[in-house]
Amino acid sequence: MGKSKGSKRALEAQTAENNATSDGQNLTELELARAAIIQRNRERLLALGIPSLRAELEGGSGKGAKKKKARKEDAAKLRVKREAGAEEHPSRRSTRLQEAQEHPKTKEESASEKFDRELGEFVVEGKCPRCGRVMERGHRQHLQSCTGKPRAGAAAPRPYDAALEELSQEERKDAHARLLARMKHLHLDGLTELSATEAKFAVLGSTGNHYTVTLKDGDKHSCGCLDFRFRRHFCKHICLVLTGLGRLDRPTEWRDAVEERMAELVQQQREQERLHCAAPPHSKDEEVGLKFV
Structure with a gap:
């Protein structure tokens, strides 16, 4: 914990010092006061005599940047190696997934889906898909009670003398x-x-x-x-x-x-x-x- 806080303070002090020396003419009074405080704190940290902290303050912030760059380069090299290994040894494909893609199974429709499909056909075509009855109104009510068996046709009216x-x-x-x-x-x-x-x-x-x-x-x-x-x-x-x-x-x-x-x-x-x-x-x-x- 001490090393990480000291490293952060050292980097801030070094950055402030660099900015103050390079652009000292363009800084405001507040920024000059801040740079002076940072410089004073840096001198106090050096006076403590911590070896690792002294090395970071004297060496500057270039080492951290080099480490990050090295990490990025290592990640790129590792990615290239993985891709090369993948080409040499391709991953195995699941035969079950391949068969499912080549021969997809039709999903069985539920009772509600079947009813909605038959109702749509009934309304559009005007003919019951179950019993074949032709209707113009009351499609939903008929379909809810329809058993699929064709209804027996109503007896044709007969003349009175034929009934006798x-x-x-x-x-x-x-x-x-x-x-x-x-x-x-x-x-x-x-x-x-x-x-x-x-x-x-x-x-x-x-x-x-x-x-x-x-x-x-x-x-x-x-x-x-x-x-x-x-x-x-x-x-x-x-x-x-x-x-x-x-x-x-x-x-x-x-x-x-x-x-x-x-x-x-x-x-x-x-x-x-x-x-x-x-x-x-x-x-x-x-x-x-x-x-x-």
């Missing part, structure tokens, strides 16, 4: 009577929409709910009630519309009946307009009769 073919004559009469009794509690509001492929009717149910019955080409009629959604057959609302059109026994011929009914309505409207535009009645009885018309 499985019954006997007496059972048919009873079924027809029950149907008529149920349709008494319904009310057909009329045609709401007509296009080239379908016709929509509004039906008021027995509980006060409104249902939309859609008649389509190819005997693909449908209804918004729960009975049709679950049982997939002609419900009482569809039968009511077909009965009103007179096509309960021929459900595929609904378009002709709708056109006939539309022609009748147009004819009635024209007749009413003609009666309203006619000359006013001359008697009170005629006026009362026109009101009922």
